[in-house]
Amino acid sequence: MAIGTTTTGDAGTDAIVTDSGGSPNHVFDxxxxxxxxxxxxxxxxxxxxxxxxxxxxxVGELVKNGGMEIRSDNKPSxxxxxxxxxxxxxxxxxxxxxxxxxxxxxxxxxIEQTIPVxxxxxxxxxxxxxxGEGSLVGLTANVIFxxxxxxxxxxxxxxxxxxxxxxxxxxxxxxxxTSESPANTTAIxxxxxxxxxxxxxxxxxxxSLKIA
Numbered sequence: 001m002a003i004g005t006t007t008t009g010d011a012g013t014d015a016i017v018t019d020s021g022g023s024p025n026h027v028f029d030x031x032x033x034x035x036x037x038x039x040x041x042x043x044x045x046x047x048x049x050x051x052x053x054x055x056x057x058x059v060g061e062l063v064k065n066g067g068m069e070i071r072s073d074n075k076p077s078x079x080x081x082x083x084x085x086x087x088x089x090x091x092x093x094x095x096x097x098x099x100x101x102x103x104x105x106x107x108x109x110x111i112e113q114t115i116p117v118x119x120x121x122x123x124x125x126x127x128x129x130x131x132g133e134g135s136l137v138g139l140t141a142n143v144i145f146x147x148x149x150x151x152x153x154x155x156x157x158x159x160x161x162x163x164x165x166x167x168x169x170x171x172x173x174x175x176x177x178t179s180e181s182p183a184n185t186t187a188i189x190x191x192x193x194x195x196x197x198x199x200x201x202x203x204x205x206x207x208s209l210k211i212a
Contacts, residue, residue, distance in 0.1 A: 134200025
């Protein structure tokens with residue numbers, strides 16, 4: 001390169017060289033060669049593994065005998081009854097959702113189960129399958145948080161008469177997500193109350209309650 005020249009440009013790119021010593025000036029284009037890349041530096045130490053402390057970890061199914069398969073005196077075990085005369089285990093074809101048994105609940109009759117819990121500030125998922133044995137059958141499903149200061153409603157499903165399926169071999173699926181359980185919750189009660197006309201009734205099966 002002649003004396004009196006100047007260059008502009010970065011390594012590895014086109015550069016402009018101007019010869020200021022000549023007359024007239026000359027401009028040349030060429031590529032400035034790029035030097036070798038240096039070696040990679042040493043990788044730093046790996047940080048500690050993160051952890052998540054979730055107070056509402058799933059513990060699986062909370063309902064006992066939700067499938068109604070275990071029976072005593074022709075009624076599902078692990079459940080408490082209002083008007084026990086209106087509660088009957090059944091295994092008739094077309095009236096069981098899964099397994100071999102369901103429970104039939106008559107007018108003004110109810111079944112319920114209270115489940116101890118240790119995790120508070122959680123949401124819960126209740127689900128079940130039901131069908132009407134007759135068209136004029138209604139159901140109220142309640143989730144109640146039992147607290148040290150009294151019961152607190154966690155959620156409710158209300159199905160009016162004529163709004164529930166009553167076809168043979170056909171069950172409807174219902175599900176709700178509760179409100180957040182209070183900090184002083186000690187147990188959860190789930191309750192199913194039937195209201196119907198005449199001798200009509202409700203078939204209930206596969207009840208489930210889990211942490212959502």
